[in-house]
Amino acid sequence: MIQPSRDYSRLLNTLIDQRIAAAPKRSPWFHLTPGERADYLDETDARLLEIQHTTLNVLAAQHLSMDNNPQGIDEHLAMLRRHREALDSHSPYRQALDRDISLYSRQQAAMHGFEGAWRKGLRLIRAGDGLRNPCAGLLQRLQRMIDLLQRKIDSEGDARRVTPFARQQGWKALAERYRALLDGKPVDLAEVPAASDGLPVNLSLLLMEERPGYVRMNVALVDADFEGRYKDMHLEHGRLVTATRSLMNFSFGTAARSLAWQQHYRLKHEPGRSPTFAPIRSVLVRTAFVEVFLGHWLVSEHTLRSGFLVRVMDDGSRLRVINVDRKECNQIGIEAFDEPGAQGKVREVDLPRRLEDLLNRYADIASFQTIAVDSYAASHYDPDRDGRFVGIRELERSVGFGQHLYLLELPHGRDYLAVTPFAVVDRQGSRHLRGAEVQRAWAHNSAFFERLHSLREQGEGACPWLNSPRERAAFTAQWQRLLERNHLTPGALLAVPEAPRASLRDGQGNALGKMLRERALADRIWCWPALDASLAAIAARMLKRGGLQKLLDDAYVQATLAQATRLPGLALEPMPHRARNLRLLKWLLGEDQQAVAESRDLRRQLLFQVLRLRAGQLGGGHAQVNPHGLDAGNALARPDPWLILNARPERLLAGDNRWLIAEDKYRSTHQWVPDPLHPATRYMDELDTPFIGGISAATEALCRDLPQLFDGLPSLPEYWRFQLANSAFWLRNGYHSLFETLYMAARYEPLAEGSVGDQLLALFDRGRDHPASALYRDLMALLRPLIDQGLSGEERLAPDPAGC
Incomplete structure (x- = not known):
């Protein structure tokens, strides 16, 4: 490791002296002996480098992944086809693209089928002057088209139902609007209802295989549930059991989103006190699970095409599948039930039995594992219930974090909020970073660390901005906030001596x-x-x-x-x-x-x-x-x-x-x-x-x-x-x-x-x-x-x- 420049050390020493001079009695900043100061400078420099190489890199990955998210099915499908044509015909990646293209094409057909049916029905209404003079006869004609498509759906196999089902949903949505028009309600029929609230799901993320033919499916919990009252998934007599009667959110492929939820639960202030072990349940499922159940269409909970929220299975049960994450695009809500009520909502939910059947049919039970903090392993962990235990630090390292999890900052008016690569933290707890906030956090923190790197490696000669009093003050203020927010203080970093002198303080400023x-x-x-x-x-x-x-x-x-x-x-x-x-x-x-x-x-x-x-x-x-x-x-x-x-x-x-x-x-x-x-x-x-x-x-x-x-x-x-x-x-x-x-x-x-x-x-x-x-x-x-x-x-x- 290259030793820092003298200018870097001089400025850091100045910051230390300023904090010590301003510190009250109860403070982690205190007067240092020459040996203590040298140790503190070395440890602080090492921690700052660790932040750059770990936390900042994870934030960079979050920033870059958002640029790769599909902006629309049509545009994304065209991009995938261009990539495919540029590859050798024997390339394994081309084969993976073929699969993605097939699934996106199926979704494109569903979306276009809905839109085409809506427009066709609208032309029928206009031809009968049904907009200016609404009449029940036109509604009956719309209903006949719905019934005709239902007979076609009943006669087709599962894979061939996609397009007629989508067309039927278009006719149904239009008929519902037209019925409202007949009732005298203000209705806009000119605009086709939106499929979702922005981005389509990123199927490529869902299909990232951990081993050939299998993708990893995770679900993050606040705490393990042993009485079936809250969301949980665990083993029981060698089978997967889902202990909830509501929608469960699963993430597929990448582990970053599960870790984001784990950190969110750890940081969130819950009214009911709990140590909050926040375990992640994880199991491999066959890639076919994604292709069969998630590959036809995926819309968000904010969709205006409500019929796409529910899919009728071969056994007559219903499966509700929703894209619940607009940033990572691999977080899917799944709910299985017996009987749909009006507008696709649930009247009689039997999620444990239905979803358990699906999961056990497609999961590799031997791969089931629980990822959690060490205290969970020392208390609740039961291999027969939890599968293999994996420490949360192992998952953190796989995402790119190091020995410590550091906090960066996000400008917020005149203030600066603490952020991780996944969440923004305030006095009320935490929430996930929005897409725009990820971009702002990356721009703000990467600019600071570029300057810090230049100062460390080359000194003030490579940092002309230090000649500006305003920029120098902003830089040193951000440096100081970084030290304080991450407990990079003498009280927190210096080793505890066998016989501490009276002036030494701990990380909270106590004697x-x-x-x-x-x-x-x-x-x-x-x-x-x-x-x-x-x-x-x-x-x-x-x-x-x-x-x-x-x-x-x-x-x-x-x-x-x-x-x-x-x-x-x-x-x-x-x-x-x-x-x-x-x-x-x-x-x-x-x-x-x-x-x-x-x-x-x-x-x-x-x-x-x-x-x-x-x-x-x-x-x-x-x-x-x-x-x-x-x-x-x-x-x-x-x-x-x-x-x-x-x-x-x-x-x-x-x-x-x-x-x-x-x-x-x-x-x-x-x-x-x-x-x-x-x-x-x-x-x-x-x-x-x-x-x-x-x-x-x-x-x-x-x-x-x-x-x-x-x-x-x-x-x-x-x-x-x-x-x-x-x-x-x-x-x-x-x-x-x-x-x-x-x-x-x-x-x-x-x-x-x-x-x-x-x-x-x-x-x-x-x-x-x-x-x-x-x-x-x-x-x-x-x-x-x-x-x-x-x-x-x-x-x-x-x-x-x-x-x-």
């Missing part, structure tokens, strides 16, 4: 030493055996309260129960999915805590997930004991698309992260930032305590529910052991920091001899003037006598090497 200390403390607490009895008693009370079926609807509970099936020594007989989950839920919340020794982590994880769901719903009744001036909820919703897309299990710093969902898109750092106007944020800034999700409202709700959790108020040792376990849960799962939970715990500590809640609050007030380690040392000095009370030396919480 690195404090974050490491809190995580280490959370891990020690989470593994502490002395918590077993108290937490088991709370779990048993939650079990007795009932409402277990509602708990089973929670996506996080479902993931934990799925992980429980992997516990060694656990044997469950075959049973329906929900019945199995109910059995596991009762077992993990039950009192038999020693049945499987390895289940401790999962039992605790499940208990606090249940408490999270039930916080504030148990009855309350416990009032605040030690008032203080801060309210919960000092966070603003600011989803961070880079963190969501680049979540990895290896990024978790917890000691034992086997059961944690690294790709949980609702981890607080993925969704929230401090509210700078909130008094609690100013307090935390002065204390310089880590901000993860803001002061915990859920912890406050649980504090009010103490009487229900403990059958009355707990003793101080019970209370603080529970609160430390609660803090460890929130911290390990990425939702809250130690202060954000213990602050509320201090305010609601039951008043008894030896209470320390008021002392903790005073400690927090004083802590703003103390060195970094003093807060944790003094906090544990107050709590240790309580949490270790009544325990032998070996049962007490293990001390921290740093003195906590």
